[in-house]
Amino acid sequence: MQRVAGVLAIALLGTALELTNPVHPAREAVTFVFTGVEDASPVVKSIQDAVTLATVAADIPLERQSNNEAVFTLDGALAIPGLYKLLVQDGKASKVFHATLTTSVSLSSAVVQGINLPFGSTLSSVVNLTPRDTFSVEVELQDASTLTPVVPHHAVLRFAHESSVDATIVLEPYQATAMRAVVSVASRGLLSGLHTVSLVVGDIHFHNALAWELGQINVELPPAPPAPPTPLYTTPLLHTSDTTLQALPEITHIMRPPPTTPPPTISIVFTALVGVPLVAFVGGSFRASSLPKLPSSVAGIVWSVAFLVSLLSVLALFGLYWLQLDMFTALGYLGVLSPVIVVTGQYALAPVAARTTSPRPKTD
Secondary structure, X not given: OHHHHHHHHHHHHOOOOEEOOOEEEOOOOEEEEEEOOOOOOOEEEEEEEOOOOOEEEEEEEOEEOOOOXXXXXXXXXXXXXXXXXXXXXEOOEEEEEEEEEEEOEEEEEEEEOOEEXXXXXXXXXXXXXXXXXXXXXXXXXXXXXXXXXXOOOEEXXXXXXXXXXXXXXXXXXXXXXXXXXXXXXXXXXOOOEEEEEEEEEEOOOEOOOEEEEXXXXXXXXOOOOOOOOOOOOOOOOOHHXXXXXXXXXXOOOOOOOOOOOOOHHHHHHHHHHHHHHHHHHHHHHOOOOOHHHOOOOHHHHHHHHHHHHHHHHHHHHHHHHHHOOOHHHHHHHHHHHHHHHHHHHHHHHHHHHHHHHOOOOOOO
């Protein structure tokens, strides 16, 4: 299967030619190695600068090696740092390769907040900045071999806040050979507090990127004014939790304090005042003088006892309502006992009413 895939790739691309070492140091003889060479006399048709499209060399024959390899060497005088396109012809097929010639760079000068700072050192003290202040950095780079000025493609200042929030400022070209950034505290939106400032410089043809911690600055911003209250129903209820990146304040619920109660002595006294009449009523109902007034028939006694039991049940219900039952439960039980009281009271008190309304015999 791999052999079939290789054959298909060759058929589609026209050649199996590959460049094995596309990255080299500049300003010295560079040997490029190609694999998958099939023709007996492959040729590098042209070497062009990928940016300016200027032709560096043309029609350079490749030297065949063993195992389908071929090489050619570019003279060190032509190996200028940059990006290049190599057009290689292998028989009737041709292919374009990209190569990079790198160079080592160093900082020739660095001025941080008006102070000449050697590479690798840091500011001796923390720089305090207010919203009206600026923080400036100006750097110049040079080729480590020729000492000629070099302007990098990528140079940034990184402000790392103590809360792990970073801000990045891009340095801009200045006076043809330098890069400079003048950071306004008010316009760049830096956070209040301590920042660690770092310089990062790099380019695709730099052999070594530069990373340099310059020091620390302390931004002193006035407290932000309170935000005006938003009109009602203009934001969702969960707007704060949906938009914030910080922990929300803990919500504490304040429960209603329990109502004040009188001392236990007063409660006992008033309970006794309520209970004494109740005990007197129950005791009076069963006193000896009332028993002869009970009906003499069995049915009358049954109705009288049932009536008294229903009355005691209502009194017990009142007590339970006072202690533990709620109003709706107590009313439900009372609705059941009320018809019983009416019926038993009607039959129990009928003989008493008959004796009361019967005419008494006259005496001379």
